[in-house]
Amino acid sequence: MTALLAQQGPVIPEFERGSDCVRENGQFCFDWFVDNFGDVFAPRLVEHIELTAIAVAIGFAISFAAALTAYAYGKLETPFAIFMAFLYTIPSLAFFQLMVPITGLTVTSAEIALVSYTLLILFRNIITGLREVPEDAREAARAMGLTQWQLLWRVELPLALPAIMAGIRIATVTIISLATVAAYIGVGGLGQPIFNAIQSGFKTQFVAAGLLAVLLALVVDGLLVLVQRGLAPWMRATRA
Amino acid sequence: MNRATLRLLLLLALVASLALAACGDDDDDDGGGGSSGGQETEQASSDMPGEGKPPVTLGTKDFTEEFVLGELYKQALEAKGYTVNLKKNIGATEIIDKALTSGEIDGYPEYLGVSVAVVARKDIVPKSDEETYELAQTFYEDRGQMISEQTPFFDVDAIATTKEFADQNGLETVADLKKLDSFTVGARPEFRNRFQGLKGMRSEYGLTNAQFKQLALGIQYQALDNGDVDSANVFSTDAQLASGKYTVLEDPKGVFGYQHVAMVMDQKKNDALGPEFFATIDEVSKLLTNDAMISMNKAVALDKQPEAEVAKKFLEANNLL
């Protein structure tokens, strides 16, 4: 079984040597980063954005439906909130792992966990936003003869928009953070180079992947602040 | 409708379209980070036994050597026309074996000593690599899997310390560690409970003075350098060991086993893929000597070359691509 063909052995080619910076594991090897950005980081960045976008979109759809339902049938709010809070409590490292036996080492497993993490934030913000609509506005609308449905869509939701947008913003930034942990089950994203770097101890990779994730989070947060202000110009941008 | 409502509807439409677009993408995702470097695998060769065969999913564990092995086998198979889906970095043995038995992957490269000790859970110390192979083969066949020929190279778990520490304390073998009042051994999580790990060290070498410090796999050399741990669990073909900074303690009792590598494949899938599948695997395996593996590990771990490139270069130099 261990019989080897008696030959002179394989040809071992000369592999490219890393630069001195890389070989000595310097703090940040800019040359390596530039060379490898396209292969190592760029695809992961795209994956990360995808993971986040899917989670927030699906999470919003579910939370919105749940919030409207709870808004109409107040008794449902507490059970919904408790369930969503429970999901939020599960540590991310655990949630991703526990999904694997059920939905495999797939993006689906990661997304189930990520979507779950958006629910509490979005649900609370949407409902709070709706509740905080000034009673005057509602009365005026009713006085004008609007139906319940029209009241919701023409008055309450638009006025709740700032709170809803704030919720989307917080949820998105939270998911960007959690999506880095998703790489633990191999689905890619900016966490992948981080976990690989844990394997190799390559300082440049740690720093580069970390910085990219931080940048992504800050840029997205900034953009969403602008959207938040754009969508509700009649409200002074309070609460940053 | 008024402007506010319009804005709201636009927002909802944006979100909804994102969700729809995403659902479309969702189905294509299969093993994150799978295809490496987009190389052309169509060759104008008439010898393409892989064509027409079902696609096969291979997995790799969570460290450098396995990444390299995965790429080597994947590229060699693709050169023969097989469609290979590589799921990298699945996790430790216990996790990846579950992926195999549950059908998530069809096969992965395994260290046969680990097969015996960890997968089959036999707390015995086989006397030779042949014995290890036979034990592994029997075990897998009973479970509906089969293994390929084993590689010439072997990569065993080992205990290493810094050269200074070994010199200061007169350490040459694992047994010598008994001299110390107590010492820390840093290792990846699964090492703690394994017979080919801390358990075996305690039972076979009497090292009750060992204190376990859990480290994520890969951090052990940093931990040794910093003095965070006295000793660490390393792999014998790790590139870092060639630097001379560390002393690898010998394992006279063979607790860490014989660890040649073989591809473990699901039996039914292997049958469907035809005999050329294992034939291709074996062609690659027999080239993998200790020197070859160490130089490839070095290229990836120290020179930070992408494993796909390293594998490609090796296969090309040996006319398998």
Add this chain to the structure above:
Amino acid sequence: MQTFTDAIQFLGDNLQLIWDKTVEHLLLSGAAIGVAILIAIPVGVWLGHLHRGSFLAINVSNVGRALPSLAVISIGLGVLGVGFLNVMVALVILAAPVMLTNAYVAVEQVDKDAVQAARAMGMQPRQVLLNVELPLALPLMFAGIRTAAVYVVATATLAALAGGGGLGDIIVNQPTYGPEGVVAGSIAIAVLAFATEGAFALLQRAVTPRGLRKRGEQVLLEPTITPVTNP
């Protein structure tokens, strides 16, 4: 389901392990919270007292909250290496912003009348700060410390990936402890996080001057989300 009951069993069978890991976890969290307090509170209070630097002080918490925790740990691993110190520094970076912002707002928004009255009574600025502004600011300040503390305890789970120990060690070690171990570790962390929240809530109530207690708890800056166990 089955794994859940197995997890409870696991907790019972492994009390020593859980205890040791909890202690590690609390040491790390406690150190980070402590250092963050030492850095953030004085700065926030000082800026608030002077009514200076509002843009920075308010927005630093937005930036801080947006930082992906694993990414900060990753940068720390690159710069500081493995172990306790690295993770502690990362946790400080994640905790300090909220504390700073809350401390700033708390002091800055102290009732101007109270401050004026104190000055009229002849108090020096430092006395005003210590005898008037701080006591009135304590509740909101504590709210910030509380939020940050819970966040730190939750995020310290990731320390396991960087050699920092703690309950995360159990969660990343499914090979040894099985899925029941993963669930058990999660339960332990959740309990720890809730306990931290509770402990600080009690502390907050204890430091709220009696006169303010009727107004009820002060609200945080953002729509109130209590991040319990997730970074």
